[in-house]
Amino acid sequence: MKVCVYCASSSKVDTKYFEATKKLAKELARQDITIVYGGGSYGLMGCLADTALENGGKVIGILPRFMEKVEWGHKNLTELILVKDMHERKKLLIQDVDAVVALPGGCGTLEELSEVITLKRLGKFTKPIVILNTDNFYYHLRMLLEKMIAERFMRKEHGEIWQFVDNPEEVIPAIENAPHWDADAINFAAV
Template sequence: MERKICIYCASSNKVASKHFEATDILATELVKHGITAVYGGGSAGLMGRLANTMLAQGGKVVGVLPRFMEKVEWGHKGLTELILVEDMHERKKLLINEVDAVVALPGGCGTLEELMEVITLKRLGKFTKPIIILNLDGFYTPLVELLDKMIEEKFMRPEHRSIWTVVNRPEEILPAIESAPEWSEDKINIAAV
């Protein structure tokens, strides 16, 4: 059965080269393992790099792009499949539909919003697959500390730490997916604190 992984990543072309290099490593690993990437459909920044690297190696890439972004030509033109949707809400829903995992690369407010939404959905038992956060050079350390603070101050339970896995290098992403703790729909029973 075809495996699909949703990748949250940024559209900025101005980020440090280390982020592009990490994206290349992940893209190559996905192709090597025959995994299809599902991502936001953009042609710039880490989005474009992910797609271009995978496509150049014969990989499959599915983009999900709101129509208003297509109108300003932000969409990637060479994807395996480009799905146009009406708005950001529909995009986020389709990005995680029937995927085997979610990976968050470093990114901006859009990436953060997507990541927090899927963490919330997993807490509620509406999404049950692994969520991997690439904490390249400590990028997500403040977020992980904030999540720990939420647990410490009883806004979340200690068990909720099992919702996500933090890795420091792109080579660790696929092994982290394989070893992620099981999660089920009945976890809604521990959603409340």
């Protein structure tokens, strides 16, 4: 199994986010689930990779070349794939994965998450999307998504595109129990 994890590169975030990241990384490694992530060595990205590797996990990083030039790339991954730009990175992050997990993050994480939600709405990505809502970090996003459905910018069925969980231990069960989604979603993508 292979899971894409979106997360922050900031090292200045509260320790609670690092603790949740470590728990998730340990569980993914324990379950022999390969992590595909942005390839960074700092912040939650570095914590995710380091913890998984320390626990025998496999970690594949996808990093744009311009980031490698400023030494943002992790040096000890199972595999580091260098790509041309952010667009290619996002495409490869979700290629052939079995799920996407979003940890707390900044605008890059939000952009990646928004894109994969859009792709799933259109039936171009059909795997589970799990949002780890550590300490209610994603409360406002959850409210916004619910408002989009309530105000009919999205259909009620689109609420099954994602699952919010509060604890790292809930991520794998959420992946395993996610509602079925397929390419036919394009048929009800419009409201």
